[in-house]
Amino acid sequence: MKSIDLAQRTPEWHQWRAQGITASESAIILGRSPYKTPWRLWAERTGLAKTADLSKNPLVQRGNRLEDAARQWFEQRYDTLVLPVCGESEEEPLLRASFDGLTDAGEPVELKVPSERTLRDVAEHGRAASAFRLYEPQVQHQLYVAGADKGYLVFYQEDQEPIVFEIARDAALIEAIVSQGKAFWQALVEEREPEKDPQRDLFIPKGPQADDWAVLAGRYSALQQEAKTVEAELKRKKAALDDIQTTLVAMMGHSLIAESAGLRVTRFCAKGSVDYAALLQVRLPELGGDAIDAFRRQSSERVRVTVQEHPQKAVIPFKARTAPNPIADDHGLAVATSFWF
Incomplete structure (x- = not known):
């Protein structure tokens, strides 16, 4: 890995990230993100659309505030130093990563501070949880950039036991990250629109x-x-x-x-309407959503x-x-x- 001497979240860092494909973008490019489509990312990267400002989002602010605490917890639990660094792949410099941290062994550590609901879902479903599916490509991207065989995905809560996944290098997923990342970059260079998702992407009239x-x-x-x-x-x-x-x-x-x-x-006096949702919950609490949907217009x-x-x-x-x-x-x-x- 080629280390890049940049402080994260600085103007120079943003400029460096814009010159390649970052780890956080891989899930979007692979179509795994529920928040952003490949077309939307392409539109933002080409200047057709403005990226939403999430700096005032409470969850984002909380994540930034607790990142150091999560890093220190991991260092104590695994008896290692975790240093936030930036780097580019030696094989494909186009692929780059801003690591929350690399261990003494050069293994990536990705730190997440999720909502309580997300943490419960991760605790219940493990690697089948939607949050794990979303962040797995990010860690695999980091493994490729770092040239490491394994990394860690950490879901941290200050008042609960954090959940840590050890993620081994997945050659097939990394191959998809590299190939689709390069194809996406070529679409950026050529200003060639990716296919839109009509359910999620904007129609923009032209001509x-x-x-x-x-x-x-x-x-x-x-x-x-x-x-x-x-x-x-x-x-x-x-x-x-x-x-x-x-x-x-x-x-x-x-x-x-x-x-x-x-x-x-x-x-005159009119009768009040019936709260059928509450009625069903009290009288038929075992009635599931599928049974109700069968009678939906x-x-x-x-x-x-x-x-x-x-x-x-x-x-x-x-x-x-x-x-x-x-x-x-x-x-x-x-x-x-x-x-x-």
């Missing part, structure tokens, strides 16, 4: 469609503003009606029906359109690339399609 989208987005935004004005007026009138109704009911005293001056007021598609008041500050602002005019989010319009079951 004439971008122009049509811009016109429709402008019309939608204007109509929505008009609708808000009408709705605000309607809300005020409903509030005035409610005030009059309250006064009329107070005038009626204990009477249930009143009529005068062309206005009839009827008071057919799913239906719904659409949510969001007008972004400041699209340049959005989490995912896009800039024009192939289209002559700004695309989707540059016009402040985002469309999401969801399926309800």
Whole structure:
């Protein structure tokens, strides 16, 4: 391994990472990440999409805060030093890693500070847990860069016993990491889009469609503003009606029906709705989700359109690339399609 003298999380470190494929990206490139697709990573790396800022995420902040404690725990438990370093593969310098630590024997140690729910899942399912599946390629990537035969994946909690997996070198997985990593890099260089996942990736109109989208987005935004004005007026009138109704009911005293001056007021009691979920839990606690789904009506598609008041500050602002005019989010319009079951 070629060691790189860089302090992690510095501007120079970010620049170095951008010049290759990092260990944390391998799971995404292999399609194992539930958080990001290969296309999304490609879009962020090419500047088509902005990476979400997770620095204020409580789980991320907690992980950064407890990383040193996790490292010290591992050092004491395994009687070794664990030094955070950066390195590149001697065989393929394109593949690089920022290690949470390397032991005295040069073995990678990847430290995770998960939520309690994730830790319980890992404790229950072990290597079959989704978190292990997600981080396994990261450790294998690090093994390739470090030239080591084994490494460690540590799930740390300050108030619980940490869970440690010793991970042996997997030649087949490493081969996939290297080959698909190089192919992904070539797609970056050539600005060639990976195939999109229509269920997870964004549709971005291009060419004439971008122009049509811009016109429709402008019309939608204007109509929505008009609708808000009408709705605000309607809300005020409903509030005035409610005030009059309250006064009329107070005038009626204990009477249930009143009529005068062309206005009839009827008071009645309506039965409350049944909380069927609570009913089933109490009466049939053994009834599983599959049994309930057998009686679920057919799913239906719904659409949510969001007008972004400041699209340049959005989490995912896009800039024009192939289209002559700004695309989707540059016009402040985002469309999401969801399926309800």
